[in-house]
Amino acid sequence: MTFPRATLRLQLHEGFTFDDALAQLDYFAALGVSHLYLSPITTAQPGSMHGYDTVDYGTVSEERGGEAALRRLADALHARGMGLIVDLVPNHMGVGGAHNAWWLDILEWGRHSAFARHFDVDWHSPDPVLRGKVLMPCLGAQYGEELAAGRIALKFDAALARFFVQYGPHVCPICPIDYATLLQSAGHADLDALAAPFQGLTTQPDDQTRAAIARDALRAFVELEGTAAIDSALQSWSGADAVTRERLHRLLDRQHFRLAWWRTATDEVNWRRFFDVSALAGVRVERHDVFEAVHKLVFRLYAEGVIDGLRIDHIDGLADPREYCERLRQRLMSLRAQPPYLVVEKILAHGEPLREDWPVQGTTGYDFMNDVGALLHDPAGAAPLAESWAAISGQDWPFARIALDARREVLAAYLAAELDHAARALHRIAREQPATRDFTYASVHRVVAQLAMHFPVYRIYPVNGLRGQEDNPWFDLALQAARQAVPRASLAALDQVDAWLGARAPDVENGNGAKPARAAQASTNAGAQTGNGGGTSKQAVQNPAPAPLSHALIAQRTALTLFSQLTAPLAAKATEDTALYRYGRLLSRNEVGADPDDFARSVEEFHADNALRQRRFPYAMLATATHDHKRGEDVRARLAVLSEIAPEWSATLRAWSTLNQPHRRNDATPSSSSSPGSVAGEWAPGPAAEAMLYQTLVGCWPPELDAGDEARVRELAERVARWQLKALREAKLRTNWLAPNEAYESDCQAFLFDILAPQRRDGFLQALATFVARIAPAGAVNTLLQTVLRLTSPGVPDLYQGTELWDLSLVDPDNRRPVDFALRAAALDQGAPATKLAQWRDAHVKQATIAHLLALRARAPELLREGEYWPLEVRGALAAHALAFARRHGNTWAVVISTRHAAALLEGDLPLVESTRWDGTAVVLPKGCPAADLHDWLSDAKRAATKHDQDNVLYLRDVLSAMPVAVLSNLTPA
Structure with a gap:
């Protein structure tokens, strides 16, 4: 397989497996992607919906179908000339529960475990209580409370002949050094004999081998005699009474782990976590043995041609990302002659480039998502929206x-x-x-x-x-x-x-x-x-050893x-x-990889970013939606319209706040509608949270939703309520994850359900639906602009599952909801996007735009993937409302022309500027680019020659008469 033309990201879990993806392969192929791009495929914690909590790097997840199903999918892809890219998580593993063998071995043997150096554990903690131990902050309450309640229990696993402590789903093995004491506590002759080999054990490797032999004998005894004698011994270590509870406590104090209340992790955790998640432990992939163990499966799958590339998750968590990427590429190239496709999940600040000495094809696309997102915003709205937010907050x-x-x-x-x-x-x-x-x-x-x-x-x-x-x-x-x-x-x-x-x-x-x-x-x-263009190394002078x-x-x-x-x-x-x-000037700029202070970008800045990407990372991914986005791509596209009508939006916010004031909780004085524990005068949800709620409702309200449809409005309210709870806790102002203020959260939810209640259909609900209907056409223009730019800019466009129709999702898990692929497959046909514009509310025009431009990419892969990038001049009275550029590869051209900032130009319900409004506004074509006989891939029509062709210009009244976007090429569909 060559590098991708376009990828489609799928989130796998037990409810959507490799075979489920295989069942949709005809649709994916018809849509036009060249590669599927899968979330992590390694074995994760049972029930994981995302796969980022890997517990076994060496096996393909059985919940997702196992290796046989993965190979079926890969074979079917390759039979269609398609490929497979998988997400890899080298930075961290899941360590909650009872399924990570590496971590359990550390808990059992401490610093002498064979896996002690696989994780970033500080074995020399300044806290004497933690020296040589691993903090396990998994308890729901303080250790003493949980111990006294009997929720920390000593148990025996007959299959593994292993003693362990269990707390809920969490398992912590007891070190075999203590097995002799445990076995002898039963006063049973056979157990006394079995205890003898465990006497005098240390944690040294040789003694670990002795312990394994002794455990074999214990397992054999249990298989013959059962566990009755051992169950009797366990009673001596029960938390049921003070004496045995003290004995259990002393046993726990001797182990290589320390059970602790989950809140202790913030101050005392002595191992590297993923962010602040105490169920994910950092992996020392910089060590050669760990690197090989982490990548054993993907190396085998790559060598056998099952997978064609990797997406590296959270590259910034690694000790040395450059060295890691270099080592990874070298290993993959040693397995197959074909250069591997490697992209990294990397958040870049404004003005921060991806390092050119990283031997990767580029990022997973957050930088492009930010570039195109900023382009959609009108800079004139920045100041008035900031003033409005300041007045509210x-x-x-x-x-x-x-x-x-x-x-x-x-x-x-x-x-x-x-x-x-x-x-x-x-x-x-x-x-x-x-x-x-x-x-x-x-x-x-x-x-x-x-x-x-x-x-x-x-x-x-x-x-x-x-x-x-x-x-x-x-x-x-x-x-x-x-x-x-x-x-x-x-x-x-x-x-x-x-x-x-x-x-x-x-x-x-x-x-x-x-x-x-x-x-x-x-x-x-x-x-x-190492360069990036074709994924092959450009070796510099080698340093001496x-x-x-x-x-x-x-x-x-x-x-x-x-x-x-x-x-x-x-x-x-x-x-x-x-x-x-916390900050709500305009939520469409509050996105992963974005800076809300960087409110808007000019056309010139967008061109510069694209040109730089074409020179440095022409195979980088281009994303506008991901599994980690805060708001769906079409939510952001619609909210960006508010930057064009800032005064009207500010007035609307004030009007809605006044309209809904009676539904606030605890406004000035406690009332019967306030939750117990509410504080007088601190009304819920509060001005800032209320304003952000209104933006969210405007952004995610489906364009076809009737305010009188009680069932669908209720469904939307429940989705927004889940977003609201997460948003309030993440803001960490009046509630948070560490210490939730459930009274405030309940009041906020009640406010939301009240303002969306059926009895408001002639009040706020109708006002909301009417306002959305007013700006939705301009939002649709933004959607089509964003879609076309993702598919024609330098790089590899990435589609997130299901977003070929409306992506009105909110933050995860909302953006990982099941996708109705059957609906999407039924909607896909050969019709030109322009024929679907009149019914734009069903989003079929978006899907058709994607399919037609992916067909163009398949027709001439080099043209849009690595072709030259030419910014084009737009002349005329409405030049500020258009964007144009050309792509060239040899004698093949594509000219991209799009409408932008259309709110003031639209008339009626159609997301299309009337041709007459463009007047004499025109795009100047570069020398060598033909003006005549260009095929518009979105209207599926050939542009007829005109008297203006000798001027080498294209008038927008002509090229944007059928669609708000146009992609013209001297290539026609095959």
Whole structure:
């Protein structure tokens, strides 16, 4: 298989398996994608709906159908000339429950487990109670309470001949060192004999082998005699009374794990988590043995031709993403001559490029989603919408200020343990040199916190412990902000931490831990530089074999890794999972990978971004919807229209708030409608939450929904209620996940159901439906513009499951709901998009646009995937309302022309600007691009020659007469 022309992402789980995907393959092929792009296929926690909680990297998930079903799907794809890309999660594994053999072995044998180095566990915790142990923060209440309640129970697994402690679904194996004591507690002669081989065991590898032999004997006894004697022994360790409970407690204290209340994780967890999720443990994939174990299955599947490429999840969680990508590509290329297709999930800040020394095809498309999203917004709406939001929320801060406050809170309340790990790594460096030993832990912790809080990007990517030219501008922004924030007495510590975090190489000989020269060129020492265009390596001059690393350099690299693995989750949790739920100027710019302060982009900026992608990463994915988006692509497209009618929207918000005031809970004084525990004067949902609720309803209201349809309105209300609960908790203002304010949450839900109640059909419901009907045509124009740009811009378009019709989804799990593929298959025909525009509410015009442009991509794969990109000039009175560019490959051309910011131009119900409105507005074609005999792939009509062709211009009144978008080419359908 070659690189993809277009991919279609599927979310697999036990309710949608490989065979379910196989059943829809005819539809996927007819739609025109070249590759399916699957969510993780490895074995995950039972019942996982997403697959990102892998428990076994070596097997294909049986819940998703197993390897046989995967191969059936792959064979059917390959028979159709299609391919398969799979999502891989190398950064973390699921460790909750009882199914991760690596993790269970660690709990059993501690630091001497064969898998002790597979995870980022700090075996030398500063807390004496945790030294040599793994914190297991899985208890629903405090340890003593759960122990006394008998919910922590000692049990025996006869099949494995293993003693373990169980708490709900969580299993923690007892170390065999204690088996002798457990077996002897029964006072049973046979068990006493079986206990003898366990006497004197240690955790050393040889003794682990002895323990396995002793367990075989125990298993054989149980198979013959049953477990009655062992069940009797277990009574001596029951939590039922004080004596046996104390004995159980002492047994637990001797284990290599410490059971703890889940809230302790924030402050005390001694292993790297995925963000703040204590059921996901970070994997040390930078180690060679771990790398091989994590990738064993995908290497085999790739070598055998089952899969054709990989999507790497959360690349920023890895210790060294560049080195990882380099190693992964080299291994895959050793297995097959064909270059592998590799893309990485990477969030890029505004102005931050993807590193060119990463040997990947590009990102999974969040950057493009942001580019096209910003293009849809009218910059004239930014100021009035900001004023309106300030009046509603009482805050006139920019989003950056909101995000900074969120970072401060998240760092203190959710990632305190991760901050502590990074600070302690740096403090250890301080203690090793006489010149720096007086820098205290508190001073180091203080400055590291400020650096992390002000870090403008997810992380940096030093090489050999040193920052390079690409790292320094970002780090310097954080450094300058930290200088303003820390006390003057901490500035010396800040300068020293700057050095330890890669500004200078350690110099042990001088005893000061730092060299004077800044390592500005560190990235040139990274070894082989790798290009991206065709996925093949462009080898730079090879470095000689590296000398053994000094202890000082190892310590500096460790500190840099821990700092980078702090800033990345901090950015995600504070920005995506907190600040984006607090700031509501316009929710269509509150998206993963976006910055709400970067409100709108000009056509020129969009062209520049596309041209850069074409030069650097022509095979990067182009996404407008993902399994992680906050709002569906068509929700965002419709909400963007509000930027064009900002004054009207502000007035509408005020009117709706007044209309619905009687339904507020606890407005000024407690009332019978308020939930117990409500606070007088703190009405629910509150002005900011209410305003964001209205935006959400406007964005996700189906265009064909009648306000009088009680069943469908109720269904919508239930979906929005699930979004609302998540949004309120993520905002962490009046409720949160750690300590939910259920009274407030109940009041907010009651408000939502009240304003959408059937009796409001002539009031708010009708007002809502009428307003949506007014802006929906302009939203549909935006949808078609966004769709065309995704399918014609440089890169590989990615379709998220089901979004070929309306994507009015909200944040997960709403965006992972079952997809009615039968409905979509029935709707797909050969009709041109233009013939479906009149019935645009059924979204068949969107589906047809996708199918026709995918057909163009199949007709000339190189044209739209890696062809040249030519921004085109638009002239005339309405030039600001159009966007145009051309793609060229050899003598083949495609000209893309689209309507934008159409709200003021539309008349009536059709998402199409009347031809006469365009007047003399025209697109100037580049030299060599024919003006005559161009086929419009969206109207399926050939453009007739006109008297203006010698001027090499295309008038919008002609090319946009049937559709608000046009894709013209000198190629015709096959």
